[in-house]
Amino acid sequence: DVKVTQSSRYLVKRTGEKVFLECVQDMDHENMFWYRQDPGLGLRLIYFSYDVKMKEKGDIPEGYSVSREKKERFSLILESASTNQTSMYLCASSPPGNQPQHFGDGTRLSIL
Amino acid sequence: DAKTTQPPSMDCAEGRAANLPCNHSTISGNEYVYWYRQIHSQGPQYIIHGLKNNETNEMASLIITEDRKSSTLILPHATLRDTAVYYCIVRVGRGSNYKLTFGKGTLLTVNP
Numbered sequence: 001d002v003k004v005t006q007s008s009r010y011l012v013k014r015t016g017e018k019v020f021l022e023c024v025q026d027m028d029h030e031n032m033f034w035y036r037q038d039p040g041l042g043l044r045l046i047y048f049s050y051d052v053k054m055k056e057k058g059d060i061p062e063g064y065s066v067s068r069e070k071k072e073r074f075s076l077i078l079e080s081a082s083t084n085q086t087s088m089y090l091c092a093s094s095p096p097g098n099q100p101q102h103f104g105d106g107t108r109l110s111i112l
Numbered sequence: 113d114a115k116t117t118q119p120p121s122m123d124c125a126e127g128r129a130a131n132l133p134c135n136h137s138t139i140s141g142n143e144y145v146y147w148y149r150q151i152h153s154q155g156p157q158y159i160i161h162g163l164k165n166n167e168t169n170e171m172a173s174l175i176i177t178e179d180r181k182s183s184t185l186i187l188p189h190a191t192l193r194d195t196a197v198y199y200c201i202v203r204v205g206r207g208s209n210y211k212l213t214f215g216k217g218t219l220l221t222v223n224p
Contacts, residue, residue: 042215092155103158
């Protein structure tokens with residue numbers, strides 16, 4: 001079974017802090033994704049990566065950056081956290097082509 | 113990606129088959145149909161996907177009409193743990209547009 005592990009289920013941080021969300025997958029997948037999910041807005045893609053050190057912006061990259069130094073790990077960075085970044089963050093991975101994305105359990109992040 | 117239409121909610125008795133419909137009348141020839149579900153406070157779980165043939169796995173069956181304008185996800189013996197929001201997604205499997213766009217989905221409630 002595919003396993004996508006997110007480092008924290010719940011996280012509370014303060015405005016202005018630099019926040020790191022970590023995601024690890026164990027299936028040697030090329031593609032990895034970061035989404036955020038908000039009530040009424042569905043899933044929105046922040047960034048994705050199709051290879052080590054490669055990244056592409058999704059629909060809402062502002063205020064975020066990512067890092068993919070190893071194939072199995074994809075990190076999301078909130079450079080200076082703000083209250084409007086309070087959300088559920090979901091990481092996913094997939095092989096290339098038409099194969100499905102598999103999600104982690106999410107990190108519920110609160111910025112105070 | 114083609115737009116999908118699903119009923120907002122459905123009920124099913126435990127042990128009976130749950131049939132969840134999805135309309136995707138604007139689907140194009142290279143777009144796949146994917147089904148996911150999300151149980152409250154967890155990440156989306158992949159269920160099944162297909163292009164034009166019917167598909168079956170250990171979780172469910174996917175029936176796609178011959179014109180591909182609609183599909184049905186079948187959970188053959190629904191249990192209480194199948195209560196979740198079910199999402200039908202249509203997207204191209206290749207290229208740079210890898211993102212998944214989740215609509216509002218169908219809230220399936222399995223009753224004892």
